Amino acid sequence: MNFFIADTHFFHRDLLGQNDFAPRLFDSVDAMNAAMIQAWNARVDDNDVVYHLGDIAMNPENVPSDQAVFEILLQLNGRIRFIKGNHDYQSLFKFLHKNDPGWHGQLKFEFHPVGTIIKDDHTQFIMTHYPMLLGITKQTLNLHGHIHHNMVPIAEDINVGVDAPERDWLSIPWGSPLSAQEIHELFAIKQKMLKNR
Template identity: 60%
Template sequence: MQYFTADTHFFHEQLLGNNDFAPRLFDSVEEMNQAIITAWNRRVTDRDIVYHLGDIAMRPSNYPGNDEVLEVLQQLNGQLILIKGNHDNRALFKFLAKHNSMIAPGRPKFQFHDVGVLIKANHFQFFMTHYPLMMGIVKQTMNLHGHIHHSSVPLAENINVGVDAPELDLLAHKLPFGTPLSVAEIFEIYTKKAALLAKQHKN
């Protein structure tokens, strides 16, 4: 199966607590990191693919060592397709590529993309980027993105898949923090967001 996430911000101590940007109600980054790992692995198996749309880890005053990030990512189930975010430096991607492993023949643990990836799901195209795109008038195309955390682009076709995205509140069943989204959940968000925006426009 295919899953989608963004903005895990492993090690980002400044996000801890009830802040206005991206509140994470954990006592430590170790607790936050483990919560994401646990939620991820409850859903994802090594047969699955997870598209991570950027901002893997961050520690503004002292960026975590690449070996620390690798240690966390190696604990996550599945094949990780990593799209570069604004807080993902090239040195990290080179380090992960150097220490890549195979989870099955022909399936490396990590794959890397600087800008975006396009796939098809249920007769729709998912154009996956870190930054949200203004695509104009589109048909059966969604932009899955991260980057803006607590904000939501007021277009149904733009779906924020970040771990702290407001779109998560549209799901009928609340997911544990850090759970990657399924294709079905993407379409649930899309349908409910479209209905909500249509209602707001009518009013």
Template identity: 75%
Template sequence: MNFFIADTHFFHTDLLGQNDFAPRLFDSVEAMDEALIAAWNARVDDNDVVYHLGDIAMNPEAMPSEGEVAALLARLNGRIVFIKGNHDYNSRFKYLAAHDPGWHGQPRYQFHEVGTIIKDDHTQFIMTHYPLMLGITSQTLNLHGHIHHSMVPLAENINVGVDAPERDLLVTPPAWGSPLNASEINEISTAKRRLLAKMKEK
């Protein structure tokens, strides 16, 4: 099964507590990271693929080493396809590639500088870190991250980030920090389309 997430920001102490960007109500960065790991592993098993749409880890005060990031990622289930975010670096991708633990006889990690596309049933998922303005389109969704607590007012744009407000459109939202599956992406898309249509009526 495929899953989708963005903006995990492992190690990022500045996000702790109330803030205007991405409030994460934990007493420590260790508690936040453990919650993210637990939520990920509760949904993803070793045969699944997770598309991580950027901003893996950071901390302006004391950047985690590449070894620390690799050790944390090693605790996450499944294969991971990374799309480069504004807080990701080529040096990190190179380190992860050089220390790839493998996955069923192939590399565990895959990397994309800008984005990638997959097809889910009859819908095309264009996955990027930054939201795209697709214009007139059908059966195409842009899955993205980057804007954390904000929602692009277009039905085709789905923020899959950890802090994304689109998650609240699900009838039964998964635990905080959980990667989303394709069924949930489609449910969000339908609910967002209805929400935006109601807002236009007002």
């Protein structure tokens, strides 16, 4: 099964507490990190693939080390396909690739510098970190992250980030990756909401 998430921002202490950007109501980054690991593993099993659409952790100045990020990612179930976000850095991707623990005879980690596309239920998922303006599309959705607490007012743009407002439309625990079925549900809700405006 495929899952989707963005903007985990592991170790990002500036997001802790009440703020206008992406409030995360935890006392410490350790508590925040643990909550995301638990939410991820409650939904994703070892046979699943998770598309992480950028911003794994905060810039290197906030992260203890590449090893610390690696140790977090080792605790996450499934295979992870990363799309580079604005807070991701090439040296981390190289470190993860070099130390990849493997996954059922394949690599656990795969990397895409800009984006990737898959098909689900006759719908194309174009996955990027930044939202895209696709124009008139049919059976094509742009899954993205980056904007945390806002949503693009286009039905075909679905924010899959941890702090995305679209998540409030479904009963999804904070920090959980979204399933493909939930992506389709969010699109239907958003399309109806925007038509009724």
